[in-house]
Amino acid sequence: xxxxxxSNLTKAEQYLAKYRNQTLGxxxxxxxSLGSEGETFENLSxxxxxxxxxxxxxxxxxxxxxxxxxxxxFTEWAEMSGSERKKILHRLADKIEERAEEIALxxxxxxxxxxxxxxxxxxxxxxxxxxxxxxxxxxxNGLSLHQDNHTNYTVRTPIGPVGVITPWNTPFMLSTxxxxxxxxxGCTVVHKPAEFSPLTAAILAECAEAAGLPAxxxxxxxxxxxxxxxxxxxxxxxxxxxxxxxxxxGSMIQAQGAPTLKRVHFELGGKNPVIVxxxxxxxxxxxxxxxxxxxxxxxRCTSSSRLLIQSGIKPKFIEALKARVENIQVGHPLDPxxxxxxxxxxxxxxxxxxYMDAATEDGxxxxxxxxxxxxxxxxxxxxxxxxTDADNSMRIAKExxxxxxxxxxxxxxxxxxxxxxNDTDYGLSGYxxxxxxxxxxxxxxxxEAGMIWVNSENNRNLxxxxxxxxxxxxxxDGGDWSFDFYMxxxxxxxxxDTHNVxxxxxx
Ligand code: NAD
Numbered sequence: 001x002x003x004x005x006x007s008n009l010t011k012a013e014q015y016l017a018k019y020r021n022q023t024l025g026x027x028x029x030x031x032x033s034l035g036s037e038g039e040t041f042e043n044l045s046x047x048x049x050x051x052x053x054x055x056x057x058x059x060x061x062x063x064x065x066x067x068x069x070x071x072x073x074f075t076e077w078a079e080m081s082g083s084e085r086k087k088i089l090h091r092l093a094d095k096i097e098e099r100a101e102e103i104a105l106x107x108x109x110x111x112x113x114x115x116x117x118x119x120x121x122x123x124x125x126x127x128x129x130x131x132x133x134x135x136x137x138x139x140x141n142g143l144s145l146h147q148d149n150h151t152n153y154t155v156r157t158p159i160g161p162v163g164v165i166t167p168w169n170t171p172f173m174l175s176t177x178x179x180x181x182x183x184x185x186g187c188t189v190v191h192k193p194a195e196f197s198p199l200t201a202a203i204l205a206e207c208a209e210a211a212g213l214p215a216x217x218x219x220x221x222x223x224x225x226x227x228x229x230x231x232x233x234x235x236x237x238x239x240x241x242x243x244x245x246x247x248x249x250g251s252m253i254q255a256q257g258a259p260t261l262k263r264v265h266f267e268l269g270g271k272n273p274v275i276v277x278x279x280x281x282x283x284x285x286x287x288x289x290x291x292x293x294x295x296x297x298x299x300r301c302t303s304s305s306r307l308l309i310q311s312g313i314k315p316k317f318i319e320a321l322k323a324r325v326e327n328i329q330v331g332h333p334l335d336p337x338x339x340x341x342x343x344x345x346x347x348x349x350x351x352x353x354x355y356m357d358a359a360t361e362d363g364x365x366x367x368x369x370x371x372x373x374x375x376x377x378x379x380x381x382x383x384x385x386x387x388t389d390a391d392n393s394m395r396i397a398k399e400x401x402x403x404x405x406x407x408x409x410x411x412x413x414x415x416x417x418x419x420x421x422n423d424t425d426y427g428l429s430g431y432x433x434x435x436x437x438x439x440x441x442x443x444x445x446x447x448e449a450g451m452i453w454v455n456s457e458n459n460r461n462l463x464x465x466x467x468x469x470x471x472x473x474x475x476x477d478g479g480d481w482s483f484d485f486y487m488x489x490x491x492x493x494x495x496x497d498t499h500n501v502x503x504x505x506x507x
Contacts, residue, residue, distance in 0.1 A: 008115065008334035012105040019043070019053035019199060026062055026222055027205040029069035030215025036061040041224075043198060046112035046342040046349075047332060047379045055198050058223025063190070063231035066219035070161035070188040071237040073216030078158045078186040082137035088213055089133035089184060093126040095207035096176075100126075103200055107172050108333040111197040112342040112380065115334050117296055121200070125176035131462045132184035132482065139185050139483050142490075149499035156487040158186030159263065160239035163232040165225070165253070166201075167245045168194035168344050169299040169402075175201055178242045181482035183217065190238065191220045192229050194245075196345045198222050225249065233257045240264070240485065244301075246400075247426075247471045265475040265485045267301065267467060269400040270428030273421040274304035275443065277414075278312035280433035281455065286317065288457040289406075290324050292431065294384050297340055298404035302429040302451070302458045306397055307408045308417050314410055318367070318388060325368040325406075328384045332376065340404050342379040349380035352403035355396055359387050362394040364407070392420045400426070414439060422448045427470035429458065450476070 024043070025034045040054040056062075077085075096103070100122035108118045142154030164178045171194055182189050193201035205220045221228050233241050233256040240263035243253050247268040254264055274292060276285050292304040309317055333341035343349040349372075356370040369383030384404040387396050396407045411417045421430060430447040432454050434440050444452045450468040453459065460466075465476035475485055 005332060005335040008105065008336075011101070012109050012334060015102045015106050016052060016109060020051070021053070023054040023056060024198060024202055024222065025056045026058060026066065027202070027209075027218075027220040028062070028066045029073075029219065030209065033062075035059060036065075041195065043110070044345065045109050045379075046344050047109060047376075049346060049378050049380070052110060052199065055195070055222050058192070058221040058228035060227065060231035062223070063192075063221050063228050063235065066190045066221045067161060067232070067235040067237040069216040069219050070190050073214060074158075074161050074188045077183075077188055077214060077217045080186070082139055082184075082186075085184060085186065086133045086136045088211055089129050089136065089180065092207055092211035092213065093129040093133065095210045096122050096126040096129065096204070099203060099207065103172055103203055105334065106203065107197075107200045108341070110199045111168055111171060111344050112333055113170065113296055113299070114338045114341045116336060116338065118333075121170065121172045124173050125204075127462070128173075128176040128180040132180040135480075135483070136184040139487065150493050150495050152491055152493045154489050154491050156483065156489050159486055159488050161188045161190065161237050162486060163235070163238045163241040164189055164191045165229050165232065165241065165243045165245065166191070166193055168196040169301070170296065171197045172200040172204065174244050175204055177477065178244065179204075179218065181477070182242065182486050183213075185483050185486035187240075187486050188216065189218045190232055191218065192225075192232050193220065193222065195222070195224050196348075229253075230256055233262065234260065236260050238262065242485070243267070250473075263485070265477070266473045267477070268428075268471060268473045269402075269426060270301050270303070270468065270472050271306060271398065271400055271424050271426045272302060272304050272429045272431070272449070273306045273308050273424075273447070274431040275308040275411075275417050275421060275433065275447075276310065276313065276317065277417075277432075277434040277436070277439065278310045279435045280313070281435065282313070282317070282320075284455070285433040286320055286324065288431065288433070289321065290328075292457050293406045294325070294328055294340055294404045297343060299344065299402050300458075303402075304429075304431050305401060305406060306392075307406055308411050308420055309408055310417070311410055311412050318408060321408075322368050322386060325384050325386045328404075330373060330376075330381055330383065332379075340384050342376070342381045343403060344380070346380060348402070349382070352401055352405065353382060355399075355401050355403075355405060356385070358395045359390070362390075362396065364388065364390040364394055364396060367408075369405075392423050398424065414443070418443065418446050422446075425471040426468070428468035428472035429453070431457070
C-alpha cells in the first residue's frame with residue numbers, strides 16, 4: 001500500500017504542478033483571465049495545510065464580466081437545436097472521462113476525500129452530462145391540455161443565464177449535477193466554485209472548452225462567497241440561482257436575490273436519521289449505518305448522522321458498531337487503503353473537533369474516537385467518532401457537524417422513533433431499516449424528508465427527484481424536475497372557433 005501511495009503522490013504532483021506554479025484565474029467568455037483587481041488567496045491542501053497555489057479572488061466587476069458574457073451567449077445557445085446541444089454535451093462527457101485519473105487525484109488532494117471514493121467523481125460527472133444531454137432534444141416539449149372548445153398546450157423555454165454556486169464536499173460531482181441540466185435546458189451559466197476546493201472546477205471548464213462549448217456559454221469565477229458569490233446572486237442578467245451549501249447561506253442568497261426576483265433552487269444541510277428497528281437485517285443495516293456516515297469523510301449532505309436504534313437490538317448493535325468504527329482506516333487520501341481522509345480546511349476541522357467538548361458537556365459519551373491525529377503531519381486528520389448515551393436535545397443531535405461523527409439515540413416504539421426523527425429543523429433524507437413492510441410504509445410516509453431509503457443506503461437514480469424539505473432546501477433536481485427549474489413554462493390556448501365570444505356594446 002505504501003508503494004501505491006508513493007506512486008499516486010508522484011502522479012498527483014505531476015497534475016498539480018501547473019497550479020503550484022501559477023495563479024488560477026477565471027474562465028470568462030472563453031478566455032482565462034486574472035481578474036480586474038489582482039487579489040489572490042492561497043489554496044491549501046487538507047493533507048498538510050501547504051499551498052497548492054494561488055487563486056484569484058473574484059471581484060464584483062469580474063462577476064459582472066462573466067454575467068455579461070453569459071447574457072450575450074444566451075440567445076444563440078438557447079436557440080440551438082436540442083440535438084446539437086446533446087452532441088456537444090456528450091463530447092464534454094468524453095473529455096471528462098479522458099481526464100478521470102487527473103480529476104480523482106486532484107480532487108482528493110484539494111478537498112481531502114479518499115481516492116477510493118473520488119475515483120467515481122469523473123464517472124458520475126460524465127454520467128450527469130450524458131443523462132441530461134439525452135434529455136436535451138425534448139426539453140422544450142410541454143403538455144397538451146384539452147377543453148371542449150379550446151386546446152391548450154405548453155412549451156418550455158430556457159429561463160436565461162443562471163448562477164451556479166457549489167460547496168467543497170464533493171466539488172466536481174456537485175458542479176456537474178447542477179451545470180449539466182442548465183446547459184441541456186439551453187441556459188448559459190456563471191459558476192462560482194467553493195473557495196476551499198477550486199481546482200477541479202478549472203478542469204471542468206477546460207473540458208468544456210475542449211468539447212467545443214461556445215464561448216460565454218459557461219463561465220467560471222473563483223473567489224469568496226461574500227464578494228463573488230454575492231455579486232452573482234444580485235446581478236440583473238442572472239435569472240435563477242442554483243445553490244448547494246449551508247442553510248444559513250441559502251437564507252442570505254434568498255435575501256440577496258430578492259430585489260431582482262431571482263428564482264432559487266437550494267440543496268442545503270441535513271441532520272438525517274437512520275432508524276434501525278429490532279427486526280432489521282442486522283449485518284446489512286450495520287454496513288449501511290457505517291457507510292452513510294464514515295464514507296466521504298462524513299462530509300455528505302445525505303449522511304445519516306443520527307442513528308435511532310431500538311432498545312431490543314441496541315446493546316448488540318452498538319458493540320458491533322464500535323468494533324467497526326475503531327477499525328476504520330484513517331490516512332492520506334491517496335492511499336488506496338484509506339477510508340477516512342483529512343477534513344477540507346482547518347476552520348471546518350476545528351468546528352468538527354469542537355463537538356467533542358459539546359458532546360461531553362451535554363452528557364453524551366464518546367464511545368470511539370473524538371481526537372485529532374497528528375501522526376500524519378500537519379493535516380486535518382481526526383479519529384472517526386461515535387457518540388452514545390445521547391438524546392435529541394443535545395447539540396450533537398441537533399446541529400449539522402459534517403464530519404465522520406455519528407450520534408446514537410435509543411428509542412422504544414415506532415411512535416417515539418417518528419417523534420425523534422422529525423424533531424429537527426432539517427428534512428433532507430431518512431433511512432428506515434425493518435423487515436416489516438407495513439411499518440416501513442408508515443414510517444416512509446411520516447418521516448419529514450425529501451428522500452427516504454428503506455433497507456438501503458443512499459442509492460442514486462438520476463431520473464428520481466433529489467432535494468429536501470424544511471430547512472434542507474427548496475426545489476428538486478433530477479429528471480424533468482431539473483428542467484422545471486431552468487425553464488419557463490408558457491401556456492398557449494387555441495380556440496376551436498366553436499364557443500361564444502362575449503359581446504359588449506353591441507345593440
Ligand atoms: P457554504 O454555504 O459555506 O458555501 C457554499 C458556497 O456558497 C461556496 O461557494 C461559498 O463561497 C458560497 N457563498 C458563501 N456565502 C455566500 C453568499 N453570501 N452569497 C453567495 N454565495 C455564497 O457551504 P459549504 O461549507 O461549502 O458546504 C457544506 C454545506 O453544503 C453543508 O451544510 C452540506 O449539508 C451542504 N450540502 C448540501 C447538499 C444537498 O444536496 N442538500 C449537497 C452537498 C452539500
